Amino acid sequence: MSLAPIDFWFDFSSPYSYIASSWIDALAASHGRTVRRHAILLGATFQAAELKSPVSYPLKREYSLHDFARSARFHGLPYTPPPVFPIPSQNAARVFWWLAATQGGSETGSGAARWAHEGLRAVFTRGLALHEPAVLKAFAAEQGLDADAAETVWNDPVWKARLKQANDEAVASGVFGAPFFRIDGEPFWGNDRRPQMERWLTEGPF
């Protein structure tokens, strides 16, 4: 019997999602699972949960910017604070859903999963402003996609609607932030829930 994939909701502008994207596939694989990624807009989940970005709050902002970088270092990852943060990530997210729909889903190893992983790396290691169409087109080409086709996708009502559906489904299932994970129905919010996820995968429910 094959085990269900681990669901992983992320936003291309979420630093903790960048960090989580670096370890989730290996963690899943070591427990015989794949990862199924879901691109969402934190703006949508924040609105539903009446939250804002951690950098929108006094006091918490300064700590969060410090903790993003420190947490990346803790996980042995490069980190460059993006010059614009947070960025509107809907165009990159629409391309994700297009890839998922046309190239075999969004599980580990798929084109959508690679786009997600590399997109997060581009934002947080090279400061790529993926909200700028020219930058996103160049990044798409770098990733082996047809840049003009990608641009057509993110302007297409079909893929706008697909992303909206993903946001709605996330909210309906209780997702209010990112990274957010579900293992056999059990929710885990945050890069720092990795130890609990590891125990859950190893020993089952606790």
Next chain:
Amino acid sequence: MSLAPIDFWFDFSSPYSYIASSWIDALAASHGRTVRRHAILLGATFQAAELKSPVSYPLKREYSLHDFARSARFHGLPYTPPPVFPIPSQNAARVFWWLAATQGGSETGSGAARWAHEGLRAVFTRGLALHEPAVLKAFAAEQGLDADAAETVWNDPVWKARLKQANDEAVASGVFGAPFFRIDGEPFWGNDRRPQMERWLTEGPF
């Protein structure tokens, strides 16, 4: 040369502070340090940071209540959801500052540290409603304090002012939630920053 204590800000109504209180003294001791506790009111830091309790937000509320209990189990601790939550914790906090001022500070081993640790345990393992004067008096007696003296303390403008000062100092130093720690100036927010704190204590800044 003796190492500086680890500063630990908590609220008697904070479940993650209850969990952190179970491991912070041993972690500190294993690195030649003590812990210096600071009772604060999250209401004050939340106001300064424009935040609310995690259980005040839609979606996040349900997850948080689930995560409080799961995180306690993860750390091998008993956990009983308090019947009233969050509770106003100012009276217990004023007694803490009175003990700190009159019985030798709030470092590991002090009466104030014990009051803090046992108070959190009482709230989250026995559901004691420490905001009710009769309950708090009984708890004070159980802890070997003069219950009437404790009640006089929490009604005394001197100790009200001392708690307000603690809240103001916490906010001024960047504290916006609990548990919040500082190790040689480095801030760590949340029970889940334990792995980073452990590395910091072992290897120094990273």
